[in-house]
Amino acid sequence: MTDLLELLVSVGEAGCIYGLVALSYLLVLRPTGIINFASGEWVALGAFAGVTLIAEGKLPWIAGLPLAVLAVGLIGWLSERLTVRPLVEGGASVLSPVLALLGMLVVYREAASLIWGVDNMFVPMPFGFGRVEIGPFAGSSQSFFILSVTLTVFFLVWLLFEKTVWGKAFEAVALNRMAAALMGINLKLVAVLAFSGGAAIAGLAGLLVAPITSVHFLMGLPLAVKGFTALVIGGVGRVEGALLGGLLLALVEKLTLRYAPIPSGFAIGVPFVMLILFLMLRPDGLLRAKGGS
Amino acid sequence: MRAFAAWLGGTAILAALALTLDGYAADLFRKLLLVATLCVGFNFLFGIAGQLAISHIAFYGIGAYGVVVLAFQFGWPLPLAIIGSIVICGIVALLVAIPATRLEGFFLALATLAFAQLFSVVLLQGGEITGGPQGISGYAAPDYFGLSSGDGGYTLVIVAVFLMTLAILVRLDHSWFGRACRAIRDNPATAAAMGVDVFRTKVAAFTLTSTLAGVTGIAYAFTDNYLSPLVFGLEPMFLLLFMIVIGGAGRHAGAVIGAALLFLAPEVLEEWVGRHYMLGFGVLVVAAILFQPAGLMGLWDSARRRWGAR
Amino acid sequence: MKFTKQIMGLSVAAAMLSVVGIAGASAANIKIGIITDRVGNSAAWAKPIEQGLEMALKEINNSGGILGRKIELLYESDQSKPDVSATKARKLIDAGVVAILSISNSPSTQQAQTVTMKAKMPHMTPANSAGYLTTKLKNPYFFQMGPLGSTQIRTLMAYNKKNNFKRIGLVKDNSGLGTYLGRIFKQSLEKSGAKVVVEQTIEIGSTDAIPQMQKVRAAKPDAIYHSGIVVSAMSTFFKAYHQLGMKQPILGSFNLSVPRYLQVIPGMLEGVAFIDAFDPDKKQSRAFIASYKKAYGKTPFSLPAYGYDGLHVMAMAIKNAGSTDADKIRAAISAIKGYVGVLGAKGASVNFAANRAGFSTQGAVVRVIKNNAHGPVVHSGY
Numbered sequence: 001m002t003d004l005l006e007l008l009v010s011v012g013e014a015g016c017i018y019g020l021v022a023l024s025y026l027l028v029l030r031p032t033g034i035i036n037f038a039s040g041e042w043v044a045l046g047a048f049a050g051v052t053l054i055a056e057g058k059l060p061w062i063a064g065l066p067l068a069v070l071a072v073g074l075i076g077w078l079s080e081r082l083t084v085r086p087l088v089e090g091g092a093s094v095l096s097p098v099l100a101l102l103g104m105l106v107v108y109r110e111a112a113s114l115i116w117g118v119d120n121m122f123v124p125m126p127f128g129f130g131r132v133e134i135g136p137f138a139g140s141s142q143s144f145f146i147l148s149v150t151l152t153v154f155f156l157v158w159l160l161f162e163k164t165v166w167g168k169a170f171e172a173v174a175l176n177r178m179a180a181a182l183m184g185i186n187l188k189l190v191a192v193l194a195f196s197g198g199a200a201i202a203g204l205a206g207l208l209v210a211p212i213t214s215v216h217f218l219m220g221l222p223l224a225v226k227g228f229t230a231l232v233i234g235g236v237g238r239v240e241g242a243l244l245g246g247l248l249l250a251l252v253e254k255l256t257l258r259y260a261p262i263p264s265g266f267a268i269g270v271p272f273v274m275l276i277l278f279l280m281l282r283p284d285g286l287l288r289a290k291g292g293s
Numbered sequence: 294m295r296a297f298a299a300w301l302g303g304t305a306i307l308a309a310l311a312l313t314l315d316g317y318a319a320d321l322f323r324k325l326l327l328v329a330t331l332c333v334g335f336n337f338l339f340g341i342a343g344q345l346a347i348s349h350i351a352f353y354g355i356g357a358y359g360v361v362v363l364a365f366q367f368g369w370p371l372p373l374a375i376i377g378s379i380v381i382c383g384i385v386a387l388l389v390a391i392p393a394t395r396l397e398g399f400f401l402a403l404a405t406l407a408f409a410q411l412f413s414v415v416l417l418q419g420g421e422i423t424g425g426p427q428g429i430s431g432y433a434a435p436d437y438f439g440l441s442s443g444d445g446g447y448t449l450v451i452v453a454v455f456l457m458t459l460a461i462l463v464r465l466d467h468s469w470f471g472r473a474c475r476a477i478r479d480n481p482a483t484a485a486a487m488g489v490d491v492f493r494t495k496v497a498a499f500t501l502t503s504t505l506a507g508v509t510g511i512a513y514a515f516t517d518n519y520l521s522p523l524v525f526g527l528e529p530m531f532l533l534l535f536m537i538v539i540g541g542a543g544r545h546a547g548a549v550i551g552a553a554l555l556f557l558a559p560e561v562l563e564e565w566v567g568r569h570y571m572l573g574f575g576v577l578v579v580a581a582i583l584f585q586p587a588g589l590m591g592l593w594d595s596a597r598r599r600w601g602a603r
Numbered sequence: 604m605k606f607t608k609q610i611m612g613l614s615v616a617a618a619m620l621s622v623v624g625i626a627g628a629s630a631a632n633i634k635i636g637i638i639t640d641r642v643g644n645s646a647a648w649a650k651p652i653e654q655g656l657e658m659a660l661k662e663i664n665n666s667g668g669i670l671g672r673k674i675e676l677l678y679e680s681d682q683s684k685p686d687v688s689a690t691k692a693r694k695l696i697d698a699g700v701v702a703i704l705s706i707s708n709s710p711s712t713q714q715a716q717t718v719t720m721k722a723k724m725p726h727m728t729p730a731n732s733a734g735y736l737t738t739k740l741k742n743p744y745f746f747q748m749g750p751l752g753s754t755q756i757r758t759l760m761a762y763n764k765k766n767n768f769k770r771i772g773l774v775k776d777n778s779g780l781g782t783y784l785g786r787i788f789k790q791s792l793e794k795s796g797a798k799v800v801v802e803q804t805i806e807i808g809s810t811d812a813i814p815q816m817q818k819v820r821a822a823k824p825d826a827i828y829h830s831g832i833v834v835s836a837m838s839t840f841f842k843a844y845h846q847l848g849m850k851q852p853i854l855g856s857f858n859l860s861v862p863r864y865l866q867v868i869p870g871m872l873e874g875v876a877f878i879d880a881f882d883p884d885k886k887q888s889r890a891f892i893a894s895y896k897k898a899y900g901k902t903p904f905s906l907p908a909y910g911y912d913g914l915h916v917m918a919m920a921i922k923n924a925g926s927t928d929a930d931k932i933r934a935a936i937s938a939i940k941g942y943v944g945v946l947g948a949k950g951a952s953v954n955f956a957a958n959r960a961g962f963s964t965q966g967a968v969v970r971v972i973k974n975n976a977h978g979p980v981v982h983s984g985y
Contacts, residue, residue, distance in 0.1 A: 003817050006847070010813035017810050035399045083579055092586055095345070098399070099538050100582040102531060106575030110642075114572065118646035120834035122867045129871070131846050140846050143811075209810050212842060213835040214867040218644065221527070222808025225410065228403060258814035264804040268777055269414040272407035279404045280392050317693040320718075324690060417782060425786070426779030428685075430713055430739045517717045521685040521710035523779065528684075563680065571642050 002138070007258055009139030009147075011250045016150035019246025020205035021227025022234060023157065026242050027198040029231075031173040031190050033094050034084065038101045039202050040224025041108035044217060046072045046203025047210035048116050050123040061126035068207050069200045076199020079104055080192055088191070105220075113217040123210040146208045150243075153204065158239050170194070174237075202227075229275040235285025244286055249274060304456060311448035321560065323451050323516055328536070329552040330455045330509045333545060334502040335533050337462045340542035341471060342498040343478025345398065347530050348389060348405035351412040352503040354525030356382050356510025358416065358423060361520055365432040366422055375511055382507025383500060390499035394492065409527065416522035428521035447515065454512045458505050463545055465501075474498050475543075539581045541588025550589050632675035633668070633927060635917060636695030636703040638715055643683030644778075645708045647863070648906060652706045652730055653678075655910025658891075658898055663914070669922045674914075681707050685714035692718040692726075701927040702726065702920075704913055709733035710779060716745050725920075725932045729913025730906065732857065733783055737959040744933050746959045748913060748946075750857055750967045752787035754985075755878040756828070758967040759854045760795055761985035762876065763826065772824035772851065773802045774815070774840060776831035784830035784856050792828070800824050805836040812836070816843035827851050832858040834867055841871040852876070857967070860905040865975050872972045879970050880946040880962070881905035882980045891945040904977070905946070912944035916953065948983035 021039060028036045049068035053059045059067070083100045127141040134144065161167035172180040173190045181187050205223070206215075213219065226249065234245025252274060257267045278285065307326075314322050335349045359378030363369045369377060393404045416423050423429070438446075465471050473494045476484035485491050514520060532555060540551020555574075562570035585591055637656060639649045656676060664673045677698055681688035688711035695703055696718070702725040705712040709731045719726035720742035728736065732749035771792050775785035782804070789799050801822035803815035819827060827844075831837055837859075844853070852874070859877035881904065882888055891911060895903035920939060924931035939961065942953040951966035965984035970977050 003821070007814060007817065010811050014810045035402075083583065086583055087586075090586075095398075096582055096586060099534065100579050102534065103575050103578035103582065106531075107572060107579065110572040110575060113642070113646075118642075118650065119863055120647070120838075120867050122869070129842065129845070131848065138846075140842060212810060212839060213808075214838045216835060219808065219835065222806075225406070226808075229407075232400070232403060254814045258817055263418070263802070264815055264818075265418040265777060265782070266414065268804065268806045269411050272411045272414070275407040276404055276411075279396055279400055279407075283396065283400060317690070317697040320690045320693040324686060417777060417779075426710070426782045427733060427735045427739070428710055428713070430717070430735075431741075517686065517689045517714050519685065519689075519714045519717050521714065521779075523684060523708075523710050524686050 003258070005136050006138050007254055009137050009143050011247065011254045013139065013143040013146050013250075014254065015230075015243070015247035015250035016146050017205050017209050017223070017246070018226045018230040018249055019234075019243040020150055020153070020201055020208075021223055022230035022242035022246055023154070023239065024198040024202035024205070025228055025231045026236060026239065027157075027201065028194050029236055031170055031194050032084070032088075032097075034097045034101070035228070036101045036198065037098070037224065038079070038105040038108060039198065039227060040220030040222075041105050041112075042072055042076065042199045042202035042220075043206035043209075043223050043227075044112060044215070044220035045075060045108060046206030047123065047215040047219065048112055048121070048206075048217075049203065050207045050210045051116060051121040051215050055121065055123050065204075065207060069204050072203025072206075073196040073200035075108075075203075077192055077196040079199070080195035084195065085188065085191065109217055109220065116215075116217065118217065121215040123207075123215060125211040140212075142208075142211055149204070149208060153201065154239065154243050157201075161239055166193075226271060229271045231285075232275055232278050232283075233285055235287040237285075238287045241285055241287035248286070300456075300460070304452075307452045307456070308449060311452050312445045314448070315445075319445075319448060321557070323448050325553060325556050326448075326451045326455045327509055327513050327516065328533075328556050329549045330451075330458050330512075331506055332533055332536050332540070332548040332552040333455075333459050333462055334505045334509070336537050336540075336542065336545065336548035337466070337474075338498060338502040339534070340537055340544070340548070341466060341478065342474040342495065342502075344394065344495065344499060345402040346393070346405040346499060346503075347402050347527075348409045348503065349506050349533060350525055350527075350530045351405075351409040352382055352386060352506040353510040353513065354412060354416070354522075355385060356507030357514040357520055357525075358429075358510075359507065360511045361429050361432060361514050362422060365429070371434055378511055379504060379507060382510075383504045386500040386503035386507075387496070390496040390503070394495035394499055406527075409530065413522060413526060416525065423522075424520070426522065428519060430519045433518050434515045451512050451516070454509060458509070459545065459549075461505070462502075466545070470494070470497070535578045537588075539578065539588055541590030544588070544590040547588050547590035554589070632673050633670065633921065634675050634677055634698065634700045635914070636692075636698070636700035637676050637678045638681050638688055638691050638695070638703060638705045638707055638711070639678055640683045640707040640711075641680040643681075643707075645683045645711075648730075648861070649706050651904075651906035652910035652913075654895075654899060655903075655907035655912075656704070656706075656914050657910075658894060658907070659911045659914035659918070662894075663918050669918050670925070670927070674918060676914075681711050681715070683708050683711055685710045688712065688715040689718045691715065692724075693722075696722050696724055700724075701929070702917055702932060704729060704917060706730060706910065706913075708779065709736060709783070712736055713739070716740055716742055719744055723929050723933075725917075725929055725936060727913060727917060727936070729916075730909035733780065734787065734960065735783075743937075743959075744929070746936055746955055746961060748916065748953065748960075748962050749909065750878065750880050750962045751960055752784045752830075752856075753791055754962065754964050754967050755784070755856055756788045756791040757964075757985040758878060758969060758983070759828065759876070760791070760797075762969040762982040763852075763854065766826070766852075768825035769797055770800045770822070770824045771797050772819040772822060772827040773799050774805065774819065774827060774829045774831065775803075776805045776833045776836035777807055778831070778833045778836075780858075781831040781833060781836075784832075788828055788830050788856075805831065805840055807833050807836055809836070809839060812839040812843040813847070816840070816847050816849065820847055820849055824851055827853045829853060829855045829859075832856070834863060837864055838868050841868050845871055857905070859972075860970070860977065862904050862977070865972070865977075869975055872975070875972045876969050876981075877972070878967050879905055879977070879980075880967060881908050882948055882968050882983075884979060885945070885947075885949050887943060887945045908945040912946050912953075915944060916942060948980070951984070 054064035084097045087096045169185045230245035234241030363377045364374035473489045536551035536555045541547030679691035692715040705728045727746040730749045734751045775781045805812045855877040857878040860879040920935040924935035939955045947966035948968045951963035953961045955961040968980040969982040
C-alpha cells in the first residue's frame with residue numbers, strides 16, 4: 001500500500017510534466033493546425049534558462065521561474081514570426097511550417113549545445129531535496145511543487161478558454177479559420193499567442209523537471225515523444241484532455257514498470273504501444289472537442 | 294530513346310566511379326549511394342504518395358538485421374537469407390501499412406514514429422539474437438564472383454541496388470500507380486471519385502517503398518560488416534526528410550541531389566567551421582523551406598525557364 | 604589556433620591557402636589520427652580525453668618528438684555514429700596517419716575497426732571498456748586500454764568480499780554502454796555465487812525512477828550494483844534511492860569517476876563506492892595532476908588521463924618500432940609489457956603481450972565518495 005501511494009505521487013509528477021508538454025502541442029495545434037516537433041527543444045530551453053538564471057544567476061525561484069518562462073515564450077514568439085508566419089502568409093501547405101519547425105529543432109538544440117556546452121548542468125530545487133509526506137502520500141518536495149504549479153497552470157488556461165473572450169476567439173479559429181477571420185478575429189495575433197504560450201508552457205515543464213533530471217542539450221526529444229503521446233491519449237481538442245492524457249500515460253507506464261512481469265528494458269516500449277493503440281482504436285483521444293472536430 | 298541514353302550514361306558513370314574510387318572517397322561514395330537510395334524511396338512515399346511515415350529508417354534496419362540474423366545467427370545460406378529478409382520486410386510493412394495508412398497526416402507520422410521507436414527497443418533488448426547494444430560484428434558475406442572482396446566490387450552491388458530502386462520507382466511514377474498516388478496526395482476524395490482505390494494504393498505505396506528500404510538495408514549490412522542499433526535511430530530519419538525538402542519533394546532527381554548535398558555538407562563544412570556546422574545545417578533547412586519551398590529542383594526549373602531551354 | 608582556422612574558413616581562397624600552408628609545414632610530422640565526438644552523445648566524455656591527448660602531445664613534442672620528428676594529431680568527429688566513424692577512419696588513413704586512436708563510443712570504435720582491420724592500420728582506444736571490441740573481431744591491429752567490464756565488477760566484488768553480499772540488485776540505464784556493462788556485471792556476479800535478485804533499467808529521459816527503485820527495495824538486496832552511465836538517469840536513480848529511504852550500499856562502474864555526477868547530484872552520492880583507473884596518490888599521477896593544473900587551472904580526474912596515457916603508449920610504440928611502418932608499430936604495441944602510466948593501481952602495468960586489452964586485471968581501484976568528492980583509493984585488484 002505504501003508503495004502504491006508513493007507510486008501515485010510519481011505518476012502525478014510525471015503525468016504533470018507530460019501534460020504540460022501535451023498542452024504546449026495543443027496550444028499550437030488547435031488554432032494553427034501545426035504539430036510542432038520542436039516542443040521538446042522548448043522544454044530543454046526552459047531547463048537551460050533555469051541553469052542561467054537560477055543556478056548561475058543565483059536568482060530565487062520565485063523570480064527565476066517567471067523570467068525563464070518569459071524567455072522561452074519570447075523564443076516561441078520569434079519562431080512564429082520568423083519561420084511560421086511567412087509560410088502561412090505565402091499560402092504554403094500546413095506541412096511546410098511543420099518541416100520548418102523540425103529544422104528549428106536542430107537550430108535550438110545545436111545553439112543550446114554551443115551556449116551551454118555538452119555536459120549535464122545542475123539546477124537546485126526550490127525547496128531543497130527531501131521526502132515530504134502529505135497525508136498518506138509521500139514524494140519529494142519537487143514532486144509536490146510540480147503538482148501544484150501544473151494544476152494551477154492548467155486551471156488558469158482552462159479558465160482562459162472557458163471564461164474569456166480570448167479563449168472563445170481561440171476556439172473559433174480552431175473550428176473555422178475563415179469564419180473567425182470574417183468575424184474580425186485577428187488570426188495573426190492568435191497565432192502569436194499560440195506559439196508564445198505553447199513555448200512558455202513547454203519551457204515551464206523543462207524548468208520544473210530540471211532539478212530532478214539535470215539539464216542536457218539532448219533532453220528534449222524523449223519528453224517531446226511522451227508529450228505527444230499524452231496529447232493523442234487525451235485528445236487534441238480540450239485543455240483538460242492534455243492533463244488527463246499525461247496522467248493516464250504516466251499511470252500505465254509506472255504501473256507496468258512496477259507490477260508487470262516483464263523486464264524493465266522492454267517496459268520502456270509501453271508509451272509507444274499506447275500511442276499506437278490509441279491512434280488505431282480511438283484516434284480522437286479520450287476527450288473530444290466541443291462542437292465537433 | 295533519350296531516357297535510355299541517360300540511364301545508360303548514368304550507369305556507366307556510377308560504375309566507373311565504383312571501380313576507380315578507393316579509400317575515403319569510395320567509402321563516402323558507398324554510403325552516399327545508400328542514403329540516396331533511401332531518399333529516392335522515401336521521396337516516393339512522402340513526396341509523391343504524400344505519406345509522412347517516420348518508419349523508413351526502421352525498415353532499413355529490419356532489412357539489415359534480418360539478413361545478418363538469418364544468415365549468421367541462424368546459419369541460412371546467404372541467398373536464402375536475403376530473400377527471407379526481403380519477405381520479412383514486406384510482411385512487416387504490410388502489417389504496419391494496413392492500420393497506419395488509415396490515419397490522416399501527422400497521425401500517420403506519430404504512429405510510424407512509435408513503431409520505429411519500438412524497433413529500437415527490440416534491437417537494444419534483443420539479447421544474443423540482435424547483439425543488443427554491441428550490435429553484430431565479425432561476419433562477412435561469402436565472396437561471390439569477387440563482389441565482396443576489395444572496394445570496387447561491393448560498390449558495384451550498391452550501385453546496382455540504387456539503380457534498381459530508382460528504375461522501379463521512376464517507372465511506377467510514370468504509370469497509373471504514380472498518378473493514383475499523386476491524386477491521393479493532392480486530394481483523396483477527388484482520387485476516390487476518379488475511381489482510385491485509395492486504401493489499397495496507400496498500402497501498396499507504403500509496403501513497396503518500405504520493402505525497398507529493407508533491400509537497401511541488406512546492402513548496408515555488408516558495407517562495413519557491422520550492425521549497431523545506433524545507426525537506425527530517429528536522427529537519420531529527420532535527415533532523410535531534410536534531404537527531400539531541400540532537394541525538392543516529389544522529384545526523383547531532387548531526392549538524389551538533396552541526399553548528396555546534405556550527406557557531403559558536414560564532411561566539407563566541418564573543416565571550416567568545426568562543430569558549428571550542425572547549427573548552420575538547421576538554418577539551411579529552415580531557409581530552404583522559407584525561400585525555396587520547391588527545393589533545389591524548383592531553382593533548376595526556374596533557371597531553365599529563364600534561359601529558355603525547352 | 605582553432606579560432607584562426609575558423610576565421611580563415613570564411614573564404615574559400617583563404618581556406619585553401621591555409622590547407623596548403625599546413626600541408627607544407629607538416630611534411631615531416633608523424634600524423635596520428637583521433638576519432639572523437641564533438642557534437643553527439645559522447646561529446647561530454649570525449650572532450651576531457653582530448654585535453655589529455657593535447658597534454659601528452661606537448662610533452663612529447665617539447666622533448667624533441669619521436670624518431671626525430673614531431674607528432675601531429677588529426678582530429679575527426681564521428682558524432683557518435685558508427686557508420687560515420689568508419690568513414691572517418693578511411694579519411695584519416697588517406698590523410699597519411701600512421702595510427703588511429705578512437706575516443707568516441709564503443710559501437711563507433713567497433714565499426715571503425717572494420718576499416719583498420721582491412722587496411723592493417725594500428726588502432727587503439729584509450730578509454731573504451733567494452734570487452735567485445737577485442738573479442739568479436741580478430742583484428743591484430745586493434746588494442747584497447749580501458750578497464751574491461753569484467754575487471755571492474757571483479758574488483759568491486761573483491762572489495763566487498765568481507766561483506767559477503769549474496770543478494771544483489773542490479774540497476775542500469777538503456778544506453779548502449781550501460782546495458783552492456785549491466786550484462787557483464789550480471790554474468791560475473793552470478794558466476795561468483797551471488798544472486799541477482801532484481802534487475803532494473805532506468806530510461807533516458809524519464810522524469811523519475813520511483814517504480815524501478817520500489818522494485819529494488821521490495822526485493823531486499825544486500826547491495827546495489829549500478830552499471831549506468833547517463834547522467835540524467837543517474838540523477839533520477841539517486842533521488843529515488845534517497846526518497847524511498849533506502850540504505851543499501853551502492854557500488855558503481857568507472858563512469859562514476861567523472862566528477863560531473865558530483866556537480867549535478869550534489870550531496871547524494873555519499874558513501875558510494877566506484878571503480879576508477881586513476882589513483883591520485885601514485886607518483887605518475889602526482890606529476891600528471893601538477894601539469895594538468897598548470898594547463899587547465901583545475902584538478903584532473905580519470906578521463907584526461909586516458910587520453911594522456913593513450914598517446915604516450917602509442918608514441919612509445921612508434922619509437923620502439925623505429926619506424927612508422929604499420930606492421931612494426933603493431934608488433935611494438937604487442938610487445939609492450941610492464942608499462943606504467945598515470946592510470947592503473949600502484950604496482951599495476953599495461954601489458955599487451957598476453958591480450959590486446961592491455962589494462963591490467965589488477966589495475967582497477969575502488970574509491971569512495973566522501974564530502975561530495977572522490978576519496979582516496981581504498982582497494983585495488985582482485
